[in-house]
Amino acid sequence: MIKKIFSYVSIFMMMVLFLTACGQANTENQTNQSSPDQTVTENQLEVQEESSQRETEAEESQAAETEVESHQHTQKDISEIKVVEGKPVVTATTTFVSDMVKVLAGDFVETQLIIPAGEDPHLYETKPQDLEKLSQADLVIYHGLHFEGKMVDVLESLGYDLTRDFPASQIGNMDQDGDLVVDPHFWFDIDLYKLAVDNAQNYLQALLPDNADTIAENAENYKAELDTMIKECTEKMDSIPKESRFLITPHDAFNYFSREFNIPVMAPQGISTDSEVANKDIQNTVDFIVENKVKAIFAESTTDPARMEKLKEACTAQGFDVEVVSGEGRELFSDSLAPEGSDGDTFLTMFKHNVDLIVENLK
Numbered sequence: 001m002i003k004k005i006f007s008y009v010s011i012f013m014m015m016v017l018f019l020t021a022c023g024q025a026n027t028e029n030q031t032n033q034s035s036p037d038q039t040v041t042e043n044q045l046e047v048q049e050e051s052s053q054r055e056t057e058a059e060e061s062q063a064a065e066t067e068v069e070s071h072q073h074t075q076k077d078i079s080e081i082k083v084v085e086g087k088p089v090v091t092a093t094t095t096f097v098s099d100m101v102k103v104l105a106g107d108f109v110e111t112q113l114i115i116p117a118g119e120d121p122h123l124y125e126t127k128p129q130d131l132e133k134l135s136q137a138d139l140v141i142y143h144g145l146h147f148e149g150k151m152v153d154v155l156e157s158l159g160y161d162l163t164r165d166f167p168a169s170q171i172g173n174m175d176q177d178g179d180l181v182v183d184p185h186f187w188f189d190i191d192l193y194k195l196a197v198d199n200a201q202n203y204l205q206a207l208l209p210d211n212a213d214t215i216a217e218n219a220e221n222y223k224a225e226l227d228t229m230i231k232e233c234t235e236k237m238d239s240i241p242k243e244s245r246f247l248i249t250p251h252d253a254f255n256y257f258s259r260e261f262n263i264p265v266m267a268p269q270g271i272s273t274d275s276e277v278a279n280k281d282i283q284n285t286v287d288f289i290v291e292n293k294v295k296a297i298f299a300e301s302t303t304d305p306a307r308m309e310k311l312k313e314a315c316t317a318q319g320f321d322v323e324v325v326s327g328e329g330r331e332l333f334s335d336s337l338a339p340e341g342s343d344g345d346t347f348l349t350m351f352k353h354n355v356d357l358i359v360e361n362l363k
């Protein structure tokens with residue numbers, strides 16, 4: 001509420017400044033305010049634009065800046081990472097972080113995981129044994145951008161985030177119930193994911209100075225693998241004809257994916273799973289599916305598949321038959337990798353699994 005008032009006051013101030021400036025300066029002096037922030041927001045909302053009421057762009061851009069600024073928090077200094085005797089313990093909040101740590105320094109550390117595969121990090125609350133894993137670890141690494149929504153305080157005081165120093169212009173902002181919030185699902189943008197690898201590399205090198213060269217080499221090799229993977233995925237995604245390029249998912253986790261592959265996305269639920277799905281949002285999604293004759297919609301491994309079945313029923317009631325892609329091995333991975341030992345249990349195989357599933361069902 002206070003943020004809102006602040007934002008309105010800021011908008012008013014900006015308008016006053018703008019009108020004053022107009023009086024003094026000629027129009028060629030008008031600065032081009034289509035900041036990258038705004039471009040990102042516009043791209044992401046491309047689909048929603050048709051179906052939901054939007055604030056004016058000025059308001060949006062102002063609110064986005066406020067949100068990104070307010071997100072910045074006091075970060076622990078890397079110099080606080082201490083070198084220890086023996087094999088250090090690294091605690092990772094999610095399967096993504098754990099996978100990355102294993103790729104970069106698997107031979108040198110013992111990895112502990114907080115949020116098990118398949119559980120929803122937006123809603124996960126720390127249990128007493130987690131606090132132990134966090135406080136006794138030699139290094140704690142987490143996503144940040146409020147992905148681990150209920151663990152923010154403990155993580156900011158004990159850990160190091162993968163999203164440290166991400167360029168604000170690259171971070172997506174999304175409308176959630178009228179508020180603009182930071183979109184935490186950055187890993188579907190490979191450039192951002194590589195920045196996360198750099199951050200993890202820095203943290204692990206500080207913990208393991210004797211193995212710094214090997215960690216750097218592992219990071220370089222991994223980034224080369226990511227480049228190859230994304231090239232193959234782009235070719236596959238490009239094979240989906242334009243008229244079928246719509247990705248409908250339960251919660252709004254694929255906006256960076258949308259940007260990476262130029263495919264419009266829509267989800268009846270917002271960015272975090274921590275909100276009730278409004279009937280209005282469901283109806284908007286149903287209308288969108290029927291109007292665009294969307295062939296298939298997708299369930300996720302971390303949210304209830306029944307939600308997509310409800311969408312299907314509503315489409316059927318409007319005389320349109322849409323397929324729900326769900327069931328074991330046929331769910332998209334958005335907020336967790338697959339359980340260890342199954343397809344999609346690493347970032348690379350998870351990404352390929354998602355792309356193959358999408359291409360197979362939309363092509």
Ligand SMILES: [Zn+2]
Nearest residue numbers: 253271272335
């Ligand atoms: Zn999510």
